[in-house]
Amino acid sequence: MKILLLVLFSLCLGAKSISFNHATQNPTRVYPNSSESILSYSKYISQTKNSIVNISTKSKVKQTNNKANPFADPFFEQFFGKDYKKLIPKNRVKRSLGSGVILSSDGYIVTNAHVVQDAQEIEVSIADKEKKYQAKIVGIDIDSDLAVVKIDKSGLQAIKIGSSKHLEVGDVVFAIGNPFGVGQTVTKGIISALNKNHIGINKYENFIQTDASINPGNSGGALIDSRGVLIGINSAIVSRAGGNNGIGFAIPVTMVKDITAKLIKYGKVTRGYLGVSIKNITKELQSLYKRENGAIIINIAKNSSAEKYGLKRGDLVYRVGDKQIKDASNFSTVVGSYKPDDTIVLHIERDKNNKQISVVLGKKEADIIIAKQDKLFDGVTFKYNSNLNQVEITKVQPNTKGYDIGLRVGDIVVQVEKIEIFTIKDLKRVLNRYKGKKKRIYIKRNNQIYMVVSK
Incomplete structure (x- = not known):
């Protein structure tokens, strides 16, 4: 492979x-109202x-x-x-x-x-x-x-x-x-x-x-x-x-x-980069917050905008500007709609107190793609996150082997068999080592470790 x-x-x-x-933009809706007419x-x-x-x-x-x-x-x-x-x-x-x-x-x-x-x-x-x-x-x-x-x-x-x-x-x-x-x-x-x-x-x-x-x-x-x-x-x-x-x-x-x-206009889309890892509010965490919706910050990248402007682990982001945040996915989409150097106002809950923090976004690095010819990760796009020193999955095509074995967008590849994964080179090296063999792949998803198996 x-x-x-x-x-x-x-x-x-x-x-x-x-x-x-x-x-x-907001048309009038029409409903069938006559037995003599064909819709x-x-x-x-x-x-x-x-x-x-x-x-x-x-x-x-x-x-x-x-x-x-x-x-x-x-x-x-x-x-x-x-x-x-x-x-x-x-x-x-x-x-x-x-x-x-x-x-x-x-x-x-x-x-x-x-x-x-x-x-x-x-x-x-x-x-x-x-x-x-x-x-x-x-x-x-x-x-x-x-x-x-x-x-x-x-x-x-x-x-x-x-x-x-x-x-x-x-x-x-x-x-x-x-x-x-x-x-x-x-x-x-x-x-x-x-x-x-x-x-x-x-x-x-x-x-x-x-x-x-x-x-x-x-x-x-x-x-x-x-x-x-x-x-x-x-x-x-x-x-x-x-x-x-x-x-x-x-x-x-x-x-x-x-x-x-x-x-x-530009030939590409450059998204603003905040530098946080986030998760949804779970039942176990609900008692710690006043709100039921939002995205919880669980990690902050070094030298990122999030670190510079004082965001902390455990902060619950419930609004960005005038946009309400429903969950972690919604938060990523909203932040991704801004450009580098844009200033956004984050409304957060910290220790059950409300707080507003203005943040100037940084620049998001380009993705690195592993080609579809790779039979193990067919249809999967990976990115090396240099701030967190980890390999992340940014895209999974449906009806491919990568999707079928259970890989999903947002997963972090942490280990293959007994070898820990930190970079794309690590992933390439271990896949070559176990070429043609059944492999246990350990991924991190929503702060939990899961295992998928592929040959």
């Missing part, structure tokens, strides 16, 4: 800005379909597994000599399909980061039309699983942008994309839940859950309301077999707007 350390570089096309095509959404869906694109990518994958190559058998060496291996292709071409949404008439398109992040070549076709356009990456944000690409084409139909603030469970929604590469497809459902986190897919999670059928190839496509207005970007499903089970997740459009605007 060979692990490749990759650093993700985004192609910035220059500092730009974008003007979104906004729809009415149809075809008018609004047809207006939206030309804003949805199919995306196909090509990437070169280095051949590292001899078992997967039939010509690696010693049988061939007997007949063709030792030099015959030079004729065996060392790389193979990997092809993937996804979807995207046109944000502007001049060719900016949003999709999922996992659709394009490893691509050497990206082709875009609009609404099942045969003409294909070469696309360039403008920027990728792994933590939110969003990316922006651009094609050289003007006069495109930009989708109308809605708002996540006025969504309600039970609203009718449609997922539009290119499932299994069969072409543009529309499926219908409702909003099943809002503000879903702790899914273990992305670092920053605030998903819209829907039962609209989402399948492989839908990633990066649109989730629209009954007016044909964008309310989310389809991102992931929960499935044991890889198909739709009625549990799909979309990134809310408010987050999409924020992330894509930064990617278009």
